[in-house]
Amino acid sequence: MMNPQDEILKKFQTVSENPHEYARSIKEQTGKKIIGFFCSYTPEELLQAAGVVPFRLFGTARDIELAESHLQSYCCSLVRGGLEDALRGRLDFMEGTVFPHTCDSIQRLSDIWRLNAGFDVHIDAVMPVKLNTPSARKYMVDVLAGVRKDLEKSLNITITDHAISESIELYNRIRSSLLSLYRMRSRKPAVIPQSAVYHTMKAAMVMDRAEFAKDLEALVASLEKLPVKDVETVRKRIMLSGGICNQPDIYKIIDKAGGEVVWDDLCTGLRYAAGFIEESNQPIEALANRYTRRIVCPAKHASITARGESLLAEVHKQKIDGVVFLHLKFCDPHAFDYPYLKDFLGRENVPSMLLEIEEQAPPEGQLRTRFETFIDML
């Protein structure tokens, strides 16, 4: 018989590898509606409060055909792959989609999606791009209140403050457990493989959140009991930085090359998990506060050096030996930040490398050589 942590991790991996199948089954079992999203600025807490399962979209990397007639080739694989899935009917279990404003490509995808994908629900959350002024914060609150209203109208329901507060509590539980998992792994990397953290993160963005919270808490509790030595000496500590990572193989290849991914600044990683929401009687304001304080995405503006400073701080705190920038090709916000972030790290003698992912990651042999060369250098 499997021990409890392996059982939970296996469940997360199954969901992570077949998210569409999972979504279909949960819809059938619970009758809950499913709403898709692309970005960690999506106010999931409101979707959860609306009784909906928020479902992160990762986009297919294979056989882009239908999306070709809507999107040029100079557009990232997430946007093209997401549209391909929608146009092929692979997302037919979804009621619709919420599009927060992020980059130029997602902004345009929202229109193309609304005009072609045929979902009933389509909500644009045109959030502020700057997060560091009082008027931007006020506007953030207004936009979140607008999303609440749009959801109520689209789904013909009422979302009470109480439901939002409950949802916030649930998300705080999830996020604090995710952070515990990250911290535990940073201290004792041998506790579970990084690919298991990857699957856990993906499951976090897909699964019925109440079910996931319970599983995750059980996982963390049983991992904490495991007798694992605290320090790993020879392996190099790596941090990933970028947008989405939908490539579980990368962790394995880095692992084989002698590296250990112990921390990240990814939209599908710590940027998703970071940021506690105050549990107050003004839940919408509390949500806005999390977005304005959380680690910033490069498509948003907190200050001209906010990302560099937070990257360096984490590098020091987590005792990182090297940073791997993991960028989707044609992702403008990340590509613009790369030279300055590399420079910030370079000034403190922290080596970094850039891996640009097109539709799919480069072949394993090539990747392995690149990682080995990089890790040897550390």
Next chain:
Amino acid sequence: MSDMNKKTVDPGKDNRKIKSVSRMKEIMTHYYIDAKTARESGKKVAWITSGGPVEPLIAMDVIPVYPENHGAMVGASKMGVDLCQKAEEMGYSSDLCSYARADIACAATQGGPIGGLPEPDFLVCCNNICGTVLKWYEVAARYYKVPLFILDTPFIHREMRKEAQQYVMSQIEEYIAFLEAQCGRKMDYDRMTDVGRLAVEGLRLWQAVLDTAAHKPSPITAFDLFFHLGLIVTLRGTQVTVDYYQGLLDEMNERIANNIAMVPGEKYRLLWDNLPVWYKTRWLSDKFASHKACLVADTYTSAWSGVLPLIDEDRFLETMSLSYSQVYINISHDMMIDKLSEMIRKYDADGLVMHSNRSCKPYSLGQYDLQKMVMEQLGIPTLIIEADMVDERHFAESQIETRIDAFMETLKS
């Protein structure tokens, strides 16, 4: 050999030359000299995005400098590839906007057609045209270590919501406060009112110039407008701009009276979408002219005056901010198609040519959908040219020539 390469005697060529061109060059030269010598004359220099509100800068006597205008100059002088490569060596991806790459490289090397732009005292970035400018101006703010003001104009997917209007209007107050802090003096609101009136007058005259292309044959082409656009972008809100466009308008009306066609024997009228291909404007202009096709209008040069109906000159600051949020490139495809259809009808265009510009995702992504809408709703042929506004490495000349020829054959049949 194609028609365009044949040397033929063309007695009308002198008549077709736009006389205002030399005046425009004179104004732009003075403007750049002023900007380059701002330090000596004790004036402040602000870099500002092309869609940004320049009028308060003019009212505060700040010299506005436009990295995008500079990008266009780099492209037109065919220095784009070299500069873009320099930026790539600095670590900037070759997939990034070529205006931004060229400008970043110019700053670092004092290169380009005018040896780099005058250094900014502060930066004003309005994201009504793209998210790229935000990243580009962050780069500039770090490089020059100067303050950055961001005017955040929420994208309009179906309607401009009330909360977005309030947000934009409150930022105009913040913008003025920022300028006052940078300049160390208060805004003179009487002056601001005058500048606002001049801006509106300039926009009206520019729109009137664009409107002359509705005449058959057209006295002007979009390729000319790309050049004459300069002042409405850079020096909107000044008397010199008003006078210039009045002169240009008079010249166009005279041409109409004398029945002078910019494309001799104009037979086909086309609409252009997206930014120009700066290093190939002459080539494209000759190519279309060889088919007796005139590009009578475009969605780019009309973007500035396109929001005129939304501006009330008596409430200039307030309405300006709302109107700038609603420019052509900051609205959804289903809102764009209405404007596109209106233009196609107004200028009686026979076809639509779309530049799929890999430097400009917000302008280009969705063009395939717009193309389908135009064909279905208006039944006119369309052509998409895959290229880039400044980076010539993305211009496949023979392929594009073949596609233009084939497109023109469809139009002729």
